[in-house]
Amino acid sequence: MSVKPGPAALAGGYRVEVFDTLGSTHDEAMARARAGDPGKLWIVARQQTAGRGRMARPWASPSGNLYASLLLIDPAPVSVSPQLGFVAGVALADAVASIIGPGRALLKWPNDLLIAGAKLAGLLIEATTLPDGRFVCAIGFGVNCASHPDNTPYPATSLADHVEELSAAVLFSELSDSFAYWLGVWSRGGNFTAIRQAWLARAHPAGTNLRVSAQDRIRGGKFKTIDEQGRLVLDCADGVITFDAGDVFPVAGAENNQSPEQNP
Numbered sequence: 001m002s003v004k005p006g007p008a009a010l011a012g013g014y015r016v017e018v019f020d021t022l023g024s025t026h027d028e029a030m031a032r033a034r035a036g037d038p039g040k041l042w043i044v045a046r047q048q049t050a051g052r053g054r055m056a057r058p059w060a061s062p063s064g065n066l067y068a069s070l071l072l073i074d075p076a077p078v079s080v081s082p083q084l085g086f087v088a089g090v091a092l093a094d095a096v097a098s099i100i101g102p103g104r105a106l107l108k109w110p111n112d113l114l115i116a117g118a119k120l121a122g123l124l125i126e127a128t129t130l131p132d133g134r135f136v137c138a139i140g141f142g143v144n145c146a147s148h149p150d151n152t153p154y155p156a157t158s159l160a161d162h163v164e165e166l167s168a169a170v171l172f173s174e175l176s177d178s179f180a181y182w183l184g185v186w187s188r189g190g191n192f193t194a195i196r197q198a199w200l201a202r203a204h205p206a207g208t209n210l211r212v213s214a215q216d217r218i219r220g221g222k223f224k225t226i227d228e229q230g231r232l233v234l235d236c237a238d239g240v241i242t243f244d245a246g247d248v249f250p251v252a253g254a255e256n257n258q259s260p261e262q263n264p
Contacts, residue, residue, distance in 0.1 A: 029071040
């Protein structure tokens with residue numbers, strides 16, 4: 001099956017280039033930006049040899065899964081560009097929901113999509129300003145469609161574990177349309193309120209047990225919300241704490257809930 005943007009994405013001027021193998025779709029997208037590409041370009045690879053996630057962590061990239069990066073040029077003022085991670089999360093959740101049904105895949109701050117507490121997908125946002133003054137953003141999506149890795153910090157899953165028939169091409173078509181829609185709703189950062197509400201509606205519920213590793217400390221508590229700046233708000237034993245960044249892990253059961261601060 002060929003990989004094509006959905007009809008709404010095509011109507012919005014989005015393009016796609018597909019590769020059998022790439023080192024990294026992200027690296028290719030940024031290279032295109034430096035070469036002068038006008039943006040709205042999806043780079044999709046059937047497999048990657050140097051895929052990566054947040055903090056340059058390796059991302060296992062065998063064939064059968066979806067590896068895609070979207071290049072955007074000047075999508076919004078630089079100051080609000082981190083909000084694009086939430087736009088991407090909502091778009092991805094909706095694309096997956098169109099295949100497995102709503103409410104099964106839930107977002108986890110800052111950039112993962114889970115099914116029953118197991119990681120299905122991750123996002124990577126990279127942004128920079130080029131010497132010619134253009135602001136460039138690459139948004140990467142890695143979705144376990146056919147398989148998932150086993151050596152992960154918490155359990156992983158794939159769509160093949162939940163649906164009988166699925167191709168990465170079908171998911172990409174849904175994702176391209178969904179992203180085009182939610183990028184329009186976001187309105188260059190002028191309507192983050194709607195994105196925040198949509199993200200919370202697709203996230204694990206308030207009260208979910210989480211553990212956050214940030215600034216060489218681990219805090220345990222209950223998910224409360226994300227605030228108007230997109231920061232994680234956690235209800236801990238010693239009060240409500242807001243996180244700008246960190247690694248977040250779901251906690252099975254309540255045994256670690258409301259745990260005090262610990263060293264990793």
